[in-house]
Structure formats: structure tokens, C-alpha cells
Amino acid sequence: MTLNGEQYASDIFQNGVGQWCHDLATELWPINRSLTGPGLRQTLERLGAEIPSLEVFEVPSGTQAFDWNVPDEWVLRRAYIEDDKGNRIVDTMSSNLHVMGYSEPVDAWMDLEELETHLYSMTDQPDAIPYVTSYYKRRWGFCLSQTARDQLLPGQYHVVVDADLGPGVLNYAEIILPGETTEEVFLSTYVCHPSMANNELSGPVVTIALAKWLSSLPTRKYTYRIVFVPETIGSIVYLSRNLEAMKANIKAGFNITCVGDNRCYSFLPSRNGATIADSVAKHVLKHTDQNYAVYSWLDRGSDERQYCSPGVDLPVATIMRSKYGKYPEYHTSLDDLENVVTPSGLEGGFTALQRAIFIIENDFVPLVTTLGEPQLGKRGLYPDISVKGPANDSRALINMISYCDGTRSLLEISDTIELPFWVLFEMMKPLAAEGLIKRI
Amino acid sequence: MTLNGEQYASDIFQNGVGQWCHDLATELWPINRSLTGPGLRQTLERLGAEIPSLEVFEVPSGTQAFDWNVPDEWVLRRAYIEDDKGNRIVDTMSSNLHVMGYSEPVDAWMDLEELETHLYSMTDQPDAIPYVTSYYKRRWGFCLSQTARDQLLPGQYHVVVDADLGPGVLNYAEIILPGETTEEVFLSTYVCHPSMANNELSGPVVTIALAKWLSSLPTRKYTYRIVFVPETIGSIVYLSRNLEAMKANIKAGFNITCVGDNRCYSFLPSRNGATIADSVAKHVLKHTDQNYAVYSWLDRGSDERQYCSPGVDLPVATIMRSKYGKYPEYHTSLDDLENVVTPSGLEGGFTALQRAIFIIENDFVPLVTTLGEPQLGKRGLYPDISVKGPANDSRALINMISYCDGTRSLLEISDTIELPFWVLFEMMKPLAAEGLIKRI
């Protein structure tokens, strides 16, 4: 039995994986991502610099994917509002969030009353810029803080959305890391949100870090399929092109999102709720933070909506830090890399997913080779004197052995005796070396 | 997909179904029902006036039915106690409950001491007349309030039970409403209690109202078998004559009793506990009154004792308002049409059973016809702008669709997403119209 993983992590990320992820997120922050367009391509190229085997695909606008069609490509150059004195009221130079995603081009003068019908702000978070999109209905709009909006005076305003919205392509990227078997572990994250940190930059930076770690392993039991897609339409397009292979090969998968803040851990199950991905995720989170939040399938809201849809039914669960929709900064300009997402938050997200992968790589069904308990004392694995006292480490050892009956996986045994898989995996090593345990 | 039911109800009951039921109960109140006899026949005839296809059956005394024999017929003309001055102390002219059910004839003078051995009253409910019967052991007796009993003075009393108790017949009635299939929904209620309102008049009046509603439907998926029997011996006789057909055809059934007061809702499971009738009843009650009382099979006490007995094992559950034995007026003269049973109470009982039947008629296994989520936005079924905010109605829609995988019935999906079946059934209609859902 070999240990695939974990110990390699620290070697490959200088200053630690959390700082590495945070640095990369800082670099990606200014890029104006959307469902399509140059910002999306620029993001995928930057990620490809970390993993040369990352391949970028493009799909023409209008292509059908299941019940959907690829939308037109949106190329935003700049958007702003000026008053009649030439003051810039809002400007995408200061934040990509200031323009509604997929705004159609406009260049017009109008009075405040008309302008108001195109403005979006939040009275309950008056200092934050909200994130608003209108992908499938032609509109234009600007997003700004309620505080800034309240200062607008009656008068004429010049609104400019300098953009193209027309036929082009949608892009996504894929990394395949071959393993000893064609069975796959699937990792998916999305790359269509501008300038927000937990939802979404934490997702692609932790995913590319996991890809680097997996690439560095001398062996992998499973093949890894790792994709970076625009949310919803991207996963639908990807599924429509790869469904047969995915259904045939994927053993477990994770949708990677909201893995960057340091406030809590969260679990969202697959639709099935009892896949390997679910078991592994719950095990990892229980032993990472016993107060982790458990959500239901009804709380879902990301690409698992597609991956677990009827007829697709992939075993995809979600490990998060603070879940989308459940932290106050969600979908606003407050979801940033200073106050929300931190190196330690990212490291926690990375480690939880790494542990999940470690379990999937290393789980097996052990069988003790003796009838009755093995005599551990003669092998130095059990106290050679019996004195009354509290339970010692050998207690966990004999508990583990007692369940090695060839019907339970090591993960199931870990859950039964309520210790982490990675602790039991270490405890297995001397037993295997003594020939006391074999794999079924 | 067609909607069978519900909307027809208000058309056929002037002043509403609750008032209609209450009026009919008021008309039936004075009739002295028992296991057998003219009061039972008169009751069945009155019910038959509402549904001409109601058929009355008669079974001779002594007929064997499983382990039982049909008892003699009891024909009570009048019963009273007079003191030696000719004052009527108790008299069935004022309440049918004053005579013990199945009292044998007597015409005798006796002193108070001897009379006391034939009197029944309740110290804990001193103003109520108790309901007492002795069907299978020959006795005679009188029931009166404790208050009245306490006023009896020593002296001679003339006791008269003017009755016949000898060979005759037992009666019951049956309505068969044919449906598209020979599979049946079974409704049973009992008609042997004199002058009590929740237990029992609410049962036959709500049942005949359901029969009228079902009769008015242009189509019915299932055939309806609706019976009115004296409790216990009547259901045993009915089973002994129809068991084979009932076991072959009945898909779900309800014993209808105690459906007339307005204090709570109650559920009593079948012996099996997991039949369609149980699932439907719990679903209806959960969405009618989230504090509904749940009883166990061990709390049973009506004809489900026979319908669910070993070897009979019909899928019969019970939906009630206040359960027999669990409200203070039960089996006393206080269980009346003024203070206990009300039009709104009856309407609640009717509606719960109607909803249960509606679900049975309309449940099906839906399958979404797309892979991935359907694009609801282009069909006007989903917001065309994405703004941060609370869950909207479209959330329930996509939750429902996510479970339309061809393995779950709409009722099961309703339970999973914790919304009423009748709400999901309405949500299905535009999806079906768009070809997004098909029946399995």
C-alpha cells in the first residue's frame, strides 16, 4: 500500500499554498470575466501558464447544447456615466461590477428619471456595488452603491456602454491528468464572474493549485478531468460534448466554488446524496471542522444543477467555505481579497479538497488475515503489561482491525470508529507490513 | 395531463359543503341507529336519496361471517323509567342515549336499589348522558346524567323497555362509482351510533358528500367502492362477502369517522403503515395543519381493525379531525351538532379527504425531457435578470424539475421539496404544455 499524495503539497508552493492562491487571485482580479469574451480567454490563458496541458476550447455562438444555445459573445471595452459637466459618475475603470453583465451597447444622453430605470443598487448594503447580469434578454444597465446613487442630482447624463454583443465564441478549458485507470475524478470550477473573490476567484485558483499538486504526483490511481467553464451555459456545453465519457468514467467529482474565506466549512450534497463524493466530503469536513454547515440539494445553485440533473446524474458534491448566498458580501463588490478571502481561507479550502482526493485515491477494503484478534503485543503494537487506566492508542488500532472483515472500506471503517481516514491510513501501514492486513 | 376534481366541489353544494353536511346531519340526528333495526334502515334510505345508485343489503341474523355471527335484530319502540307518581325520570323521547343499546325488553316495578344496578352515568362528566351498549350479552339498562341520578329518591320505579330483540336482519349499503380502471379507492363509514355528532354522524354525511362530488366528475381514473356499515360486525360481514374482490382491486382506502369538529386534524395509519393511503393522508394533513396529531396503529379503534387485520390487510388509513376517545365529549350526549360539530369542521374533514382522493387520482411519475436543466428563461418561466435577493417562485419550479427523473412520483417529489401536491400539480401544467415533462 502506497500513500499517494499529501506530503508533496508543501514542496511545490512557495510560501504555502494559501499565499500562492491568493497571489494568483490578485493577478486575476482586474480581468473582466463574463460568460464569453476576451476576459474569459485571458483568464484561461493565465491558468494555462501553470499547467501546460490545459487546453482551451471554443464553441460558436448559437451552437445548441441540450435545451440551450450558446449566447452571443460580449466584448466590453468600457462603460461609464458622465454628468453634463463631464464628471464620471460611474466607470468600469474603477470596478468591473459597475456595468451590468451583457449590457448591450449604448451611447446616449438622458435625464435622471430615465437613467434611474437602468440603475441597480442595494438599500440594505448601501456602500456595496451589486453584481447584476442579463445574459439572455437584451438590456443595458449600471450598478453602483446606494450612497453614490443618492447623490445623483436631476439633470442630463451621458451613458456609454462601449461594447460589442454579437456572434463570436464561448470558451472553456480542460486538463486531463492520466492515471493508472481510466476511471476519473472530476473537478469543475467556473470563470465567468468579474472582480469577486470568494465567489468566484477562490474556485479557479484552488482548482489550478490542486491540478499542480496532482501533476506533481509520481503516480495517480485515477485519471483527473479538470474543467474551467462559464457557469451554467459552460457546464451544459461541456456536458453536451462529453456526457458519454463522463458517465462511463467518473467515479467522484467536486464542483469547486467559494473555497476562500476563513469563516466556516460547508457541504452541499449531490442530488443522489449517497455517492462516493458525498461520503468523502462529509468525512473530510467532519474531521476538519465539526461545526461545518450541511446544506441540502434544495440549497444548490451552481454547476451541480447540471452535473446532477436527471439523466446526467454524475456523482458531484460540493465542499465549500462560506456558501454562495449565505455570506453578506456575496455578489457584491465587498466580496474581495482583503476582507473576505485570505491565504488561510484558501489553504483551508485547498486542504479539504486535497484530503477528499487523498481518500478517493487511497481507500480500499481491508481484510485481517487472522481469525481472532492478531497478537499485537508480540509485534510491539500493543502494551506488554496490563494496568488499569484510560484508553490508549492501541484501542483505536484494535477497533480498526475489528472491522477489517472484507466488507467495509477503510473510509467506512473510519466513519464507524469516528477517526479521520488519514489517521487510520497511517495505522494500517505497520499492520500491512506484518502481513496482518490484505486488500480485497 | 388533466386535473380530475376539486373545482367541481363548490358547484354542487349550495351554501358550501360544510353547511350541506351539517344540515343533513341535523336531519339524521333524531333517528335511533344501532347495529341493526329500523333506525339503521331509515338512515341508509335517507343517504340513498342523495345517490340513487346506493344499494341496501340485508343479512339474516345468525349468518356466520368469519369468526362472528350476525346478532339478532333490535327494534326499540320506546324506553322509560317512571316513579310511583307517574313522573318520567328518563325517556328515550328526549334522547336515544337514555337506553343502553341492545337492551332486552322489560316491563317491571322495582325499588331504587335494584334499579341502580341497571343505571349508567359518569361522575367525571356529571351533566352528560353516557353511550353504553351490550350487543352480545343480554341485558337491559338506562343511561342518564350523574346529576339526574343523584336526584333519585328511594321508592318504587316502573321500568319499561318496549323493544323486540330476536331474529331479523342486519343492513348495510354500498355505492359503486365506476372509473377508467377496475382498481378501486375504498371509502367506509359506520352508521350504528344514535344521536352523536363527531362520532358518528360526521362520518356518513361527509362520505355521502364525497360520493356526490365523485359522482359529479366527468371522469374518474379509479373505481370507488363506498360503504355504510354498522361498526365492527358490519365491516366483518362486508369483508366476508367481498374479500376477494377487495384484495384484488383496492389501491387505497379510508375509514371515515370523526371528521366534523374544528379543533385539530388527526392521522391514524394502516397496520402496514406505508401504503399509498398512509402517504397520501400524511401529505394532506401536513399541508393542511402542520400540528396535526399522529397516532399509531396501537391507538386504532374503528373498522380499520377489520380492514387491516392479518390476511385482510387492505391499505386503509384514517384522516380525522378530533379522534374518537381523545375529545371530552366522545361517546356522550355532549357530542352534538351545536358545540362540537360545525359546518367549518365538516368542511375541513371533507376537504382533507377530497385532497387525498385528488392526489390518488392525479399522481404520476414525471420525467423531464431535457438533459441538464431546461432553459426556463426563454419560456418566460424564469427571471431574465440575475439580481441578488431572496428565493423566488422559480426556485420551487427548478427544485421540482430536478427530481423529475422518472423514479419518483409527483407525491414523492412534493414530500421531498416540502410543498403541497396540489401546488406542484399546478406548476406542472406549463411544463407539460411546453413538452418539458412527460409521464412514465
Add this chain to the structure above:
Amino acid sequence: MTLNGEQYASDIFQNGVGQWCHDLATELWPINRSLTGPGLRQTLERLGAEIPSLEVFEVPSGTQAFDWNVPDEWVLRRAYIEDDKGNRIVDTMSSNLHVMGYSEPVDAWMDLEELETHLYSMTDQPDAIPYVTSYYKRRWGFCLSQTARDQLLPGQYHVVVDADLGPGVLNYAEIILPGETTEEVFLSTYVCHPSMANNELSGPVVTIALAKWLSSLPTRKYTYRIVFVPETIGSIVYLSRNLEAMKANIKAGFNITCVGDNRCYSFLPSRNGATIADSVAKHVLKHTDQNYAVYSWLDRGSDERQYCSPGVDLPVATIMRSKYGKYPEYHTSLDDLENVVTPSGLEGGFTALQRAIFIIENDFVPLVTTLGEPQLGKRGLYPDISVKGPANDSRALINMISYCDGTRSLLEISDTIELPFWVLFEMMKPLAAEGLIKRI
């Protein structure tokens, strides 16, 4: 249906079974039991005086049993420590616990500093002598109270362990009581602890009392395999010699330990957790003491470790009073026959196990012979008058009958209606006499 058991118990134990067990334990108290040696043999011989068919076996040192080897035989004659004035500091004449179990021979003078490395005491129980053994590593040592140890002054001490530790035999005993079938009930207890009462003398004395009771029965449905072994190595040796027959025949078994104090009842499941032994034990304990302590397989610590090990997997559960390791006197000289183990404690342990055996002997699958409820009234088993009031005894009767559908054992029915098996068994008798119930 015949009742096997229970009523015979009081006949055969003068002054009651609890006192009988306590007297026998008092007699066995002074004998210095260990894994091997003359004390073990003397104990088995004394038990054999109660049941002549008890057979004692011997197994040579070094014999392999699964992963283990039978250890050398330990023959202790006496052990003591003297100071240089000839005062006996500790002496096995006053307590067998004063010498570490399996101490190797020694006869030497040493100073206090060296002596201390061979002394065992407990600071948290300063007046108790701890029980310490070193079966598989050669050592010698003395156990004493912390109070006595604190009084030792610097100086020279004479330590003597007058013992042999070399090739010999290990002994165990077996009783086979044939029954009507070759299916077996298995009872195991251990006989290797010196001078401790709840753990362990309660075990062998209650077990031999059960054997006497079982021997006295005119018939037994099952064959009884009853063994007295040194703990761990003894059960491993026994299994290694009898595994095939045990796996083929044993229907249920109990490891009998800690059945002598009067403070609580405890349950420890088999590894499987859902064997007949588990169901029966939980049923008995629930109806003996509703606050009984429930432990998990992870809390195990006796021969069930071997009997339930992977590949052995016998259906062996444990019924206890205060569980080993969970009462303060455990494994010390305070675990005595005065303050801890009492006649009433032993009687409770005996009765719980007797009830468990009674259930195993008498459980069956009943089927009611009527369709619908039987008419109990005509057989005098149900009230012949119906009056409002609280549930009466006939309620339990009809509840029981309602579950006699040929799919549930009487034990399962007892659990469902939450009454003791032994109560339902009595209720069955008149029904069986009336032909209303038959066995499946």
C-alpha cells in the same frame, strides 16, 4: 405451546439463586486464578462439582491457536517483600493481587530505589491494590496500595517470588447440555482473575447457576454449549479447536461477565449488532430496567473480541450489571463480595440471562387463524359491555393479535407493542387453547 423454564429456578437454589451464587463466589475467592496453573484447575474442579458433565481440557504450552501460542504455565507458591528487619511489607498470603500476574521467579536483596521500579500502585485510589499482569513479557512485580507504598523507607528489601514459569498446560472447561435440536445457545465466561468479585467471580458463578437451571429442565429446545476459559487466550484456544461446529450450530450466545453488583444493567452488542442475541438482550434489559446503559462495540473488552472477530462472527452479545472499566472498583482489590457484589446483584444478573434464554427457547411466529378480529367476547376474553373509559387489559390482547400475521416473531411483536415477551407469552396461552393462534 409449552413453557420451557423460569418456574423451575426457585426450586433448585436454596435461599434463592442470588445467595447461592454469592456463597459459591465466597468459596472461590481465595483461589489464585491466572491464565494457567493450579488455581485455574482448582476453580474448574469446584465448578464441576455442581455439574458432573463439566469436562476439563488441557492444552500444552506452545500450542499454536490462530495467531497466538499458549503461554508457559505459571505456578505461584508465594510472593512477598521483607524489610531488613524481617517485616513482611506485602505478602500474597493477605491478597493474591499483591503479585503481578505471571511474575517470573526472583529471590534478591535490593535497595528501595531499585525496588520502586517493580512496584505498582494508584495515586487516585490510594487505598486499593491494583490488578496488574504481564503475560507475554517476562517481568516480576508487586502491587500495593499507594498508602502502603508511601510508608516505605530507604533501606534494603528482600523480594521473593516463589514461582515456576515454564512449559505446562492451559486449562478450560466445557459443558454440553443436549437439546431437541443441534442448534446451540452458547454461554462463555472467564476464570483467570484472582480475588475480584464483579469482574470476575460473578461470571462463573452465575454461569454455573444457569447451567444447573438448564440441566433441571425436562426439555430444552436448543443444545447448550457452556465454556469456562481464561480470557482472550482461552477463548482463542477454544475457538481454534471448535470453530467449525460453533459456526454451524450457534444461534445465539452471551459472554457472561460483570453480572454481580446491584447498581445498573448494561448492554454491549455483538459486532454485527443485529443478531438474535442482541435483540433478546435489549428486550430483556428494556423491560428489566428502562435506564439500562447501552454501550457500543467500540466499548468492548472481553471475549466477544474473539467470538465476534472477522471470520469468526458468532452472534454473541453481552448482558451486564456495571460494565468492566466503568465502575470505580474495577481491577482493584475494592471489587469485593462485601461492598460491590451482592446476592441481589447476582440474582439480577442471573434473572436477566435466564429471561434471555427463556425468550430464545420459546419465541415463535404466531398466526391468527381468523380473518378479521376473532370474537373474543364470546370466549370471555373481551368485555361484554361497551362503556367509555380507559384502556383495559383486552387492549394489549387485541394489539398482540393484530400483529400475529405470520411474518413477525412473538419477540418482534413484544417490541412493537412495548410489552415484555414473558407477558405476551402468557397472553398467548388462552388464545392457543381456543385454536385462535397457530405456529408458523
